[in-house]
Amino acid sequence: MSFKVVIPARFSASRLPGKPLADIGGLPMVERVRRQCLLSGADEVWVATDDQRIYDVVAAAGGQVLMTRGDHPSGTDRLQEVAQLLGCGDQDILVNVQGDEPLIPPAVIDQVAGNLAAHEGFGIATLCEPIERRADLFNANIVKTVFDVHGRALYFSRAPIAWDRSEFGTPAAADAPLKTGQWWRHIGIYAYRVSLLNRYVDWPPAPLEQLESLEQLRAMYHGVPIHVAPACAEVPGGVDTPEDLARMRALIGDKP
Template identity: 55%
Template sequence: MSTAFTVVIPARYASSRLPGKPLQDIAGKPMIRHVWERACRSAAQRVVVATDDERILKACQDFGADAVLTHVEHNSGTDRLAEVAHALRLSSDAIVVNVQGDEPLIPPAVINQVAGNLAAHPEAAIATLAEPLEQVEALFNPNVVKVLTDINGFALTFSRAPLPWARDEFGNEPSALPAGVPYRRHIGIYAYRAGFLADFVAWGPCWLENTECLEQLRALWHGKRIHVDDAVEPPPAGVDTPEDLVRVRGLLGAPA
């Protein structure tokens, strides 16, 4: 039996590295439309864009998306999702999938996967995904978030730092990853239950979340469990910078 869920796509206009990011043109469409179309190809019962900007709202309405205007002042995309879940009057056990608005190449299969994983793990507050990390440069890149899980697939922690630290191998500048250590990169897609989203907002940010700039650490700080599985189809990297935009335009057949 398929899992019932709603996709919410947070889309902010402000971005320090790429202002107006959701409206950047890719192959004749705004980026947010590519994300929305891929989410619509998932098994979601509803796909909603949540934005803080009238320009994004109008663009979404012009191509037929279900879009809502949210408050500007949100600490995270999860806080924005909580506002939408409340506005849609979702039941406390309804599953909501957070698909980032800068992921125009997100595979629909991973959207279905993360929703199904949460449904299959009632003890988890959040489900998310990862993929094997195979380059030492990525391990030491703070923009690549690392995740460490226990034997049952539940997150122990997330960090921008190399995790775990191979004491003997990393004494000098490493040229390769140590053998036998399953390093994993976190993929930023999440599934939650609507009731948990309300709790998440009520808690407010914690010092650990603020230090790493990783909002999922708020859940771990409050003792909640996060289930992590390897993505059935690892998504290409999203769009954070002008260089990323050029790359994605090339992949989608648009001029750079």
């Protein structure tokens, strides 16, 4: 199996500006993500940015980095530009690893690439993990997914899907224990076939995509099958807020 990893890294972020360069244990976050990706089976690991500061930090560390346009509406659009810059063929596989996942397990990078390679009828593959806390199920910042017996995604939503009609409609449900094995958190790692990326950028944003603010819904809206599987390793949450950054610094400590 052959694949490349691309780490989109934008400096601007509404909740935590400049987070790719945030120091975690003496290293910029984007460099920690890149080092995790280098432990996977990827042929190449690239950082894709629109900011000279990020470019310079990655280049100084000896990493492969590309300067991309600043007008991309989504990370998927940026990934397609990378595919063009690298001269990728239609059947090549690119894995998009979020630039705010400094503890991403290399095994899940290999897993999502392998899942796409093994399922020729799918244009995208991604991963999920069980939701065990009721608060997480009802948290709009945690994306949920449902999928069929073949691993084909049926939908992604910020809403608590699937809805337990027998429990969630009662006042006492808020404090009741959550059944395990019924709900799944979407993990934001994707493997794409380049042929799909080339089609994706020609489609206008879909109504459901805009409603939920979830770019994978553009592909589903146009009938692209997305493969979903439980992750083979636990994936620590990413860094979106100052509180997340403090938690990540505590987890990593002074590790080089």
